Amino acid sequence: xxxxxxxxxxxDKVYWVGAIDWSVRNFHGYxxxxxxxxxxxxxxGEKIALIDTVKKPFxxxxxxxxxxxxxxxxxxxxxxxxAEMDHTGALLQTIRSVKPEKVIASIKGAEALLKHYGxxxxxxPVKSGDSLDLGTVHLMFExxxxxxxxxxxxxxxxxxxxxxxxxxxxxxxASSERFADQIDSSVLYREAATYFANILMPLVVPISSRLDxxxxxxxxxxxxxxxxxxxxxxxxxxxxxxxxxxxxxxPTNKAVIVFGTMWESTELMARAISDGLIEGGVRVSLMxxxxxxxxxxxxxxxxxxxxxxxxxxxxxxxFPSVMDVLTYLKGLRPKNLIGAAFGxxxxxxxxxxxxxxxxxxxxxxxxxPPLKITYVPQENELIxxxxxxxxxxxxxxxxxxxxxxxxx
Numbered sequence: 066x067x068x069x070x071x072x073x074x075x076x077d078k079v080y081w082v083g084a085i086d087w088s089v090r091n092f093h094g095y096x097x098x099x100x101x102x103x104x105x106x107x108x109x110g111e112k113i114a115l116i117d118t119v120k121k122p123f124x125x126x127x128x129x130x131x132x133x134x135x136x137x138x139x140x141x142x143x144x145x146x147x148a149e150m151d152h153t154g155a156l157l158q159t160i161r162s163v164k165p166e167k168v169i170a171s172i173k174g175a176e177a178l179l180k181h182y183g184x185x186x187x188x189x190p191v192k193s194g195d196s197l198d199l200g201t202v203h204l205m206f207e208x209x210x211x212x213x214x215x216x217x218x219x220x221x222x223x224x225x226x227x228x229x230x231x232x233x234x235x236x237x238x239a240s241s242e243r244f245a246d247q248i249d250s251s252v253l254y255r256e257a258a259t260y261f262a263n264i265l266m267p268l269v270v271p272i273s274s275r276l277d278x279x280x281x282x283x284x285x286x287x288x289x290x291x292x293x294x295x296x297x298x299x300x301x302x303x304x305x306x307x308x309x310x311x312x313x314x315x316p317t318n319k320a321v322i323v324f325g326t327m328w329e330s331t332e333l334m335a336r337a338i339s340d341g342l343i344e345g346g347v348r349v350s351l352m353x354x355x356x357x358x359x360x361x362x363x364x365x366x367x368x369x370x371x372x373x374x375x376x377x378x379x380x381x382x383x384f385p386s387v388m389d390v391l392t393y394l395k396g397l398r399p400k401n402l403i404g405a406a407f408g409x410x411x412x413x414x415x416x417x418x419x420x421x422x423x424x425x426x427x428x429x430x431x432x433x434p435p436l437k438i439t440y441v442p443q444e445n446e447l448i449x450x451x452x453x454x455x456x457x458x459x460x461x462x463x464x465x466x467x468x469x470x471x472x473x
Contacts, residue, residue, distance in 0.1 A: 070129035072107065073243050075288065075296060076225040078202055080107045082115070082130035084123035087239045094393065095263040095360040099256060100239025103151055104292050106229060107131060108222060111200025112141040115163075116220055116229050117292055121154030128162070137163050142197065144204070145170040145188075146231040148177035148216045152292055157182050169197065171208050174216035191218075193278075207279060209233070211271035213264060219279070226287035228279075233272070234304050235291035236260040245295040245304070255364075256294065257304060261311050262367040263360045267398040269312050276308070316370030316401045316465050319348040320457070323362055324375035325355065325387040330409035330441050331375045337442070337450035338373060338407065338457075345458020347371070354386040359393040366394065371461045372402050372429060374420045378410040383419050391423050403464045404429040405457055407436040407450070414439070432460045 072080040083104040089097050103119035105127055113135065119127045131137045140163045145153055148170065156178070160168060167189050170178055175188035191197075197204040205221045212233050220229040236256040242248050265272060289297040289304065297304050320342050326332040332353065339349045350365045366372060372394075376387040383391070406420035417435035425431060436453050438446050 070126050071133045072130045075106065075290065076227060078109045078225060079222070079227060079290075080109070080130075080134055081105075081243055081290075081296065082107045082127055082134070084119045084126040085239050086120065086123065089237075092237060095237070096358040097237040099237060101237040101293050102239060104290065104294075104296075106290055107134060107140075108199065108202060108204065109134075110202040113139055114142040114144055114197065114199060114204060115140050115159070115165075116144045117146055117152045117231070118143070118155040118159050120151045121158070124155035124158050127155060128159070141166045141199075143168045144197075144220055145174055145178060146218050146220055146229060147214060147292060148174050148181060149214060149232075150181065152231070153178065153181065157186065160186070169206075171206070171216050171218040173208075173210065173214075174218065177214070177216045205284075207282060209275040209279075211268050212275050213268055221282075221284050223284070226285050228284065228286045228289045230289050230291045232264065232292055234289050234297060234308065235293035236295075238294045240295065243296055245297045246299040248295055250303075253295075254307070257307060258311070258367055259360065259364040260293070261308070262363040262397065266311075266314075266363070266367065267396065269314065269400070272308075273312050276312075311367060314367070314400045316403075316461075316468050317368055318346065318461065318465060319350065319369045320371035320373060320461065321350045321352065321362065321365045321369045322373040322375070323352050323354060323357075323387070323390055325377065325384040326353070326375075327377045327379070327384070328441070330438070331377050331407070333442050333447060334407055334409060334436070334438060334450045335373075335375050337447040338436075338454040341451040341454020341456075342458045343454075344451075345455050345462075347458045347461060354384075354390050359390045362390050363394060363397055363399075366397075366399050366402075370402065370465055371457065372399070372404040372424070373407065373457075374404070374424065375407040376416040376420060377408055378414050378416040381413050381415050383416045387416075387420070391420065395423060395427050398427065400428070401468060402427075402429045403457075403461055404431055405433050405436065405453070406431075407453075409438050409440065409442060411440060430464065433457060
């Protein structure tokens with residue numbers, strides 16, 4: 066065990082004892098270009114609790130940070146807010162080393178951990194409203210099912226007004242700073258939005274419900290300590306307000322154009338459509354699937370009002386790299402979008418219709434039929450693409466206005 070790692074003080078009674086993963090670049094198909102952290106927290110009352118552990122390869126780093134404060138054998142309780150293995154990979158090893166009095170998880174968490182690690186684990190399940198007395202401090206539990214697994218829960222320490230929020234309010238960002246107010250706000254927004262889009266966007270209904278439930282507890286948050294990324298303290302309201310906006314997912318005057326191309330013909334169409342949208346006053350993000358990763362597309366879609374998808378036809382089907390992005394987006398279930406399909410083809414040309422079918426299954430409103438061009442688009446056909454973009458810009462503005470009117 067290295068002695069070079071140190072705990073970092075969060076409050077008088079709480080220390081960060083997690084790990085920094087500088088090298089991870091893929092997380093469930095989500096490109097983590099900035100790495101991540103696995104946050105664990107030591108709560109120092111008359112009794113001592115460890116909230117969450119870390120991914121298995123980082124056990125020694127976590128234990129070294131704990132050892133810089135106390136003998137790990139003095140830990141009385143381990144609390145698992147979330148059973149996913151980036152937070153519990155080191156759990157079994159930690160239990161064997163520390164031998165805590167109790168290991169605590171939600172009811173669903175206890176079930177999941179038993180499935181993960183077998184009958185050796187003895188878990189005390191807790192439910193919303195339960196609490197743990199550490200003597201000078203207390204911990205309170207609230208189940209947050211499907212934020213973002215069925216087992217998810219949060220832990221609250223009223224004495225310091227700290228919410229240990231598991232995956233909510235987090236981001237994948239490895240940095241030397243442990244607190245969000247030490248990091249540039251543009252970086253925070255980019256990474257928090259990308260995280261929300263790729264991890265939490267399909268769960269807006271349960272997340273909204275759980276946030277309402279947390280509000281009704283009367284808990285006040287001076288600090289939010291998530292399981293990934295920096296800890297929020299001076300800017301708690303900033304991240305909460307952004308979550309409120311992302312959960313609503315109101316359509317905006319922005320279009321994302323995603324396309325694949327074999328011989329640049331579909332790309333020419335995409336650029337001409339883009340020019341028409343811009344003339345119509347729409348902000349455009351033009352994204353080639355050969356240059357942009359699927360998670361980058363999801364992050365752009367988070368605050369968009371329109372989604373355009375273009376593909377050549379290969380073997381009577383959508384181009385595989387375009388289908389990869391479509392499948393990913395379908396799973397994320399972005400709401401309140403209009404869209405369109407387009408593509409160049411040789412002799413069969415099924416891809417645009419197939420794209421339109423996928424978009425309809427995602428409940429994307431399709432005000433125009435798919436736009437198809439044979440082989441290389443000529444000047445008059447590029448003008449058609451541009452006019453297509455102009456028409457869709459008007460329809461996007463009408464869609465936004467209708468959305469506002471229907472929701473007061």
